[in-house]
Amino acid sequence: MTARSAAERAAFPGARRRRARADGGPGVYLALAAIAAVSLAPLLYMFRVSFGAGSDLPIAPSDWWAGRLTLDHYRALAAGGPIGRFALNSILVSGVAVPLDLLLSAAAGHALARGRSVGRGVFLALAAAFLILPKQVLLVPLYLLLAPLGLLDTYPALILPHLADPFGVLFMAHYYQTLPSELEEAARTDGWSGAAVFWRIVLPLSGPGLAVVGVNAFLTTWNAFLHPLVLTTSESMRTLPVGLALLAQSEHAVNWGVLLAFLFFQRQIVEGLLQGSGR
Amino acid sequence: MRPRRPLAGVLPWGLCFALFGLIPLLWALVLSFTSLNPLRPDLTHWVGLANYARALASPAFWHALRTTCIFVVGTLPPTLVLAYAVAALLARARRAEAFFRAAIFFPATLSMVVISLVFKSLYAEEGLLNGWLARLSLPHVSWLQDPALALPSIMVMDVWASVGYYAILLLAGRKTLPPEQLEAARLEGLRPSEIERRIVLPHLRPVILFVVLLNTIRAFQIFIEVFVLTRGGPLESTLTLVYHLYDRAFYHFEMGYASAIAYLLLLFVGVLLLLQRRLLGRGAEAPA
Numbered sequence: 001m002t003a004r005s006a007a008e009r010a011a012f013p014g015a016r017r018r019r020a021r022a023d024g025g026p027g028v029y030l031a032l033a034a035i036a037a038v039s040l041a042p043l044l045y046m047f048r049v050s051f052g053a054g055s056d057l058p059i060a061p062s063d064w065w066a067g068r069l070t071l072d073h074y075r076a077l078a079a080g081g082p083i084g085r086f087a088l089n090s091i092l093v094s095g096v097a098v099p100l101d102l103l104l105s106a107a108a109g110h111a112l113a114r115g116r117s118v119g120r121g122v123f124l125a126l127a128a129a130f131l132i133l134p135k136q137v138l139l140v141p142l143y144l145l146l147a148p149l150g151l152l153d154t155y156p157a158l159i160l161p162h163l164a165d166p167f168g169v170l171f172m173a174h175y176y177q178t179l180p181s182e183l184e185e186a187a188r189t190d191g192w193s194g195a196a197v198f199w200r201i202v203l204p205l206s207g208p209g210l211a212v213v214g215v216n217a218f219l220t221t222w223n224a225f226l227h228p229l230v231l232t233t234s235e236s237m238r239t240l241p242v243g244l245a246l247l248a249q250s251e252h253a254v255n256w257g258v259l260l261a262f263l264f265f266q267r268q269i270v271e272g273l274l275q276g277s278g279r
Numbered sequence: 280m281r282p283r284r285p286l287a288g289v290l291p292w293g294l295c296f297a298l299f300g301l302i303p304l305l306w307a308l309v310l311s312f313t314s315l316n317p318l319r320p321d322l323t324h325w326v327g328l329a330n331y332a333r334a335l336a337s338p339a340f341w342h343a344l345r346t347t348c349i350f351v352v353g354t355l356p357p358t359l360v361l362a363y364a365v366a367a368l369l370a371r372a373r374r375a376e377a378f379f380r381a382a383i384f385f386p387a388t389l390s391m392v393v394i395s396l397v398f399k400s401l402y403a404e405e406g407l408l409n410g411w412l413a414r415l416s417l418p419h420v421s422w423l424q425d426p427a428l429a430l431p432s433i434m435v436m437d438v439w440a441s442v443g444y445y446a447i448l449l450l451a452g453r454k455t456l457p458p459e460q461l462e463a464a465r466l467e468g469l470r471p472s473e474i475e476r477r478i479v480l481p482h483l484r485p486v487i488l489f490v491v492l493l494n495t496i497r498a499f500q501i502f503i504e505v506f507v508l509t510r511g512g513p514l515e516s517t518l519t520l521v522y523h524l525y526d527r528a529f530y531h532f533e534m535g536y537a538s539a540i541a542y543l544l545l546l547f548v549g550v551l552l553l554l555q556r557r558l559l560g561r562g563a564e565a566p567a
Contacts, residue, residue, distance in 0.1 A: 024368070035368070043385065108292035111288030132552065134499070136524055138299070140307060140538050141306035144317075164296040223392075241503075245507050
């Protein structure tokens, strides 16, 4: 997941420099249309089911149009239930973890990019190693660490582990290395403190880098599953992915309205993050 | 003269990283040499390599490893081939490319929980797939209840979920190829298949290596799909390594043993990455 959002943006620059490219003809478009249909079909299916009644699943293509249309799922969603709480938990966890992660990543990334200390290489190498580390290794120790502190089943348990984000630090360190340091040095010669330089010069210039780290951090916290599953025990502390998965196991029918809301909400936040950071 | 400042800015992050990253990592190694069970603290003691010996002698562990390997080996080639083909198609579409790209990338924007819940309903006994089979007068299939079919069903879902993402990565790689080079090859009279094999494929090598690495690491840690769709069943036919670890640690509270499994998982991922570097060539850096 970690590399995902960083890599995907490489795919969407408005690069419009190829004109010489051959057009593939009808076969290419037919194949692409088929692939696009397969990619989108589950969403369309969900969309249709979300307007169905109870646990009805429309089956034949004819039922898609003929079947009953109701707003039952959306009424149930508006009526509350545990889903609202899951959503609130998810928003709270991401809302606290992402800004904190950005701040820590920016501070550490900047210090590592500008620093001349020996520890620098060690930190960067450790962070890089943690990028590919299977996170499940940390599961049992985190549980044992948080349990005696009375932090199991609390928001800190859901938030704190995300602050050890190796991607954020690596990416920001790389980002600051491409940023000229003359301005910071001039300010420092004028007698500015390190903190003032960081807050008033470095951070305002960090938008594009923080956007990448922010989107990545948001997707990581928002979609986190195994850690929140293990580190919480009561239903009222579940985040959306965990809560939905457990609810679907205890109840017969999935609330399809919720799934759709979950999806669109995620998209909105990611796009908001991208725009808010001046990209 | 630049003042040699201590790495003060690193401190807050470094503290979190140590507390929630490094220390747990080392702690897990220590735990793997103990018989820690929070329900029976009286039985906790140093057992040396016994947990590792137990895992390597345990049929359940080998079964979970085998299931995971089948999943990794079974999903990687179709994902890669399909993603490559889709990227090649996208590169040949001059009109509506943005639409096709967005549609094909769409599954990558979905949460794995959502994908799993949707496929659970598609695969259900009374679900869409069986409904269509019935219409075509074909026999009913228990996609997730048949031990022979459950794992392949999850693998198909996983391929569906990953192809678009990797296709977009490969497309991005193709776009870094100078159009003049392709034009020159065409003028020289190379057939499209030759251009693909002799120019595009070598150019995409680093991206392909990156896709293979990324997908292997990810697939080796498969958990959500299994948790939502089958919970390791039926008859443990979808019991993967991470699910086995989760089951041992949090259902049986054998946390020492689970830590040994975690370190074995770490070892396998490391070995796999080294092997792939060897096989697919070195010097290829990740484009991200």
